[in-house]
Amino acid sequence: MVKSGPGQEAGLRCPSMRLFTHKALNRAEVCRYNHSMVDERIVVGDDQRPWRQQAEESLLLVAMEAWHGESDVWLEAALPRLDETLRVNPLRRECDWVRQRIEEMGGRALGWVPNAYVMPWERGGAPADIKPLFNAFHETGRTTRQEAVSMLPPMMFDLNPEEIVLDMCASPGSKSTHLAEILAGRGGVIANDVSRSRTNTLVANAQRASCSNLMIIQHDGRHVPRGTGQGYDAVLVDAPCTGSATTRKNPDVWRKSQPSAGLELHKLQISLLNRAIDVVRPGGTVVYSTCSIDPVENEAVIARILEERDDVVSIQFEPSRTPGLIYRPGMDEWVVFDDDMEIISDGSGAPPHDPKIREELGKCVRLLQQDTGQGGFFFAILQKNADAMMEIRPDARRIIPNSKRKGIHPSIVSEETLDIIQTDHDPILSDASIWKRGKRILWASQAMNKRVWDMDTNSRPDRIHLGKQWSPLNIIHVGVRGWEDRGGRNIRLSSEAMHSIPLGTEGERIHDVTPEALIRILKQEEPAENEQGYDSGGHILRCEFDGVEWRLPVWVGERITGMWKDTEALILLDRFKDVI
Template sequence: MFPEKFIIRMQEMLGEEYEAFYETLREERHQGLRINTLKAETEGFLKKAPFSLSPVPWTETGFYYEGTAQPGRHPLHEAGVYYIQEPSAMAPAAFADARPGERILDLCAAPGGKSTQLAAAMKGQGILVCNEIHPARARILSENIERMGIRNAVVTNETPERLAERFAGFFDKVLVDAPCSGEGMFRKNEEACGEWSPENVELCAERQDTILDSAAQMLQNGGRLVYSTCTFAPQENEGTISRFLKRYPAFSIVKLGKPECFSPGRPDWIPEPAPGIEATMRLWPHKLKGEGHFLAVLRKEGTLSDISSLPLRKDGNRRASEKECGEFLTFASQSLKGWQGGNYLFFGEQLYLLPPGMPSLKGLKVLRPGLHLGTMKKNRFEPSHALALALKPDEVCLSAELVSGEENKDYGPAFAWLNGETFPLTGEKGWYLITVDGYSIGWGKLAGGIMKNHYPKGLRKNWR
């Protein structure tokens, strides 16, 4: 089932523990989801969750679900109320300790699990840059940022080196969930097992060194760098961190309290281990309910600077004036409650709201420069799906509630809406925020007693 050279190495590493490790990899994997606190309060969601959940020990918003459940086939998933995520993968963002108002970079962000976890902790305040070098994966990342209703995220499709040229010393925190040999995902992804080789481990380690060089440049003094992989290979874990600390003596390993099920890093598995490498963390599948992961938290010496004291580039994308946004502002006055506004930016006919304090994005490959507000059409404005998902019912003037049904298999009004169907309604004509069990799911427009469905055609599924 597993490559022979991988088995030999793991036997040497684990000794008597190897049999337990091997048997675990032959068992069914554990599945989890993380509640999106930008949308839902954890306790409130648990009281009416449509499937059985049990807590993941290392994050307050993470939960295991039973193998028979299908949370991805429920309207609340489409509403961004939760994100389906492998349980061990929830650990790195939890140890990033993201806080409102910070500037944070997720450097290798697709498909978006860690980015959306960081965003929830930031509570819509500050700047979150989510980058992915591969275009197709970057599009998936952007879609997940939208689905989770995140307002303060910028999605880029760049190399780490290009970002480092633009954002030197800009971020308070940087998360590097590095591309790796994927050994920890063998029971989840058979392709990772088939692609494994000692040579690929070597190539991954070299790539990780290069990525971390860029991350170090973008972190300001006093900032936190979180490095993680989903591999067991010491060369990509303790080895990568030790090589990094040798190149960058201004960084040190942060010793943090960790769950008892986490294991310490192993200096005896690599040559020239860095001082304190034991404070890194390993997640072993035979010691906890999750896949294999490695995690290190580093700090750059110095003191964090206030965001307003750092110079921001003044050149680049021209911000839109209120006059140019007239149709949107009319929509906002008629349909939204207490809209605060901010820095608007046009990408063609598409209008975006940039996170406050965001520097110029000119010259970068950008998929999402902030919250997509909608499309400026001739003499009218059409709100975006992203705006709907970012709003709550008390932030709009008009809303209409649908129920999802008690069981995943029930075909109720919410499922019909996701299929593109309309429904009759008596009320004031105009734009309505459509909600499912109290959570926003998209826009509808009421005219002639019929709610026209504006759920994007590309997202519609056959739910029957």
């Protein structure tokens, strides 16, 4: 179902400060004349007003009345806390069972997004008897808790399984892991962030979800390099924004929201989107999104891009991608406010004058809380022209791999190490690549080798990075931690690898056991006897139950000691409770 906004139906509502006839505007007028007092209370952290009062006196409510009208309806939808929503990881062998357990907990399918569920409680409010297992699903990567509307941007691409996607502003990584799942563990997602601490968060999330087709890099998004051939197949720009649509998740937005914040971010957002278009390949797709309802951060950014560039077009959203989602087309006219809620008639963030550009903005998508029943959001889909080839100068510098490059970077694993891994664990290598970084051996998709490492990259008109190197990318991590090299032949399969690495039948340290045997070892409070005579070191016990393979890591000495996490044990005990 598609709903048109007031700007499309009855002309834009553009009240001046003398036309505050709506009660939301009257409340804000009073608030504005006491602005210094309110600011002082906020600055000292002593604002004890209830959320509703903060919302009713907020500048954001004034702006919403001007942009969309129906601010009373919006307010009632934008105040309640969000429901808990999540995605089930379809790459896990036991995903059908996880869906079943989520449904038994009361989860209902979201509808717009495959594998997504809405739980019957507020965010963070799982009942005590359900909470340990529910949290364990997330902590082990079987599910990912994520706001419902935030799941939409990755679904706007038409990806084939071998393509490379750049997530330009990726932390904390929910959209990156979603893209990795959409690619079915193949291809590659290159997740970028400017902050080293946030890239650490990205690495942690990639390991939690066991995404072997995910790479983490660190660059300022405005200068992120091309990392593959003529450019990435697709780029997601989930831009830094004011978060003005996140009131149900972040109630502080009510008292902190000021128009100047969106105006300050406008230039950065344009720069990020411009760079995304620069680094996507000809014919590739760029999705721009924010969790803001301010048109200065949304339609104004798209308008500026369409005004200044002739190598990109906007693409109409196809509702069949998200069955049941109620949305509104992008605005083609709006007002821009200053922090005194006076209207700024010209300057940065103003609506475009060109009627063709205004018409194109209708292809953008606005999501409001009263329509979605969840949060608010904005996204737009752009496509680079197929003939927009980057010119390479004849005298372009050809940069060869530099073995002395600073830092520790993943390198191709040695044949000796690969032989040990194959003897011990028999991983199936047909769609994989294996890398070494320090003592860690990393398991990644084959595309990370063929589409990124091996490929010559036209990084600039005057520069070509030859294949067999990660440069020009500043790589932090690739794939999942597959093994730990303890020296000699002691190479131990990691807990992250338990879920993502397909294993054959010939591994000397992989042992098939019955469900009963696995549970006996799992429940042992003391180490079990090594009756089977396994060699000392790390081993994997596996069993098949209802057509699904389950794995349990153990350490063997004179006795068998568990190496599993408590959350993994909790899940296994729940799954095998009928066997116990």
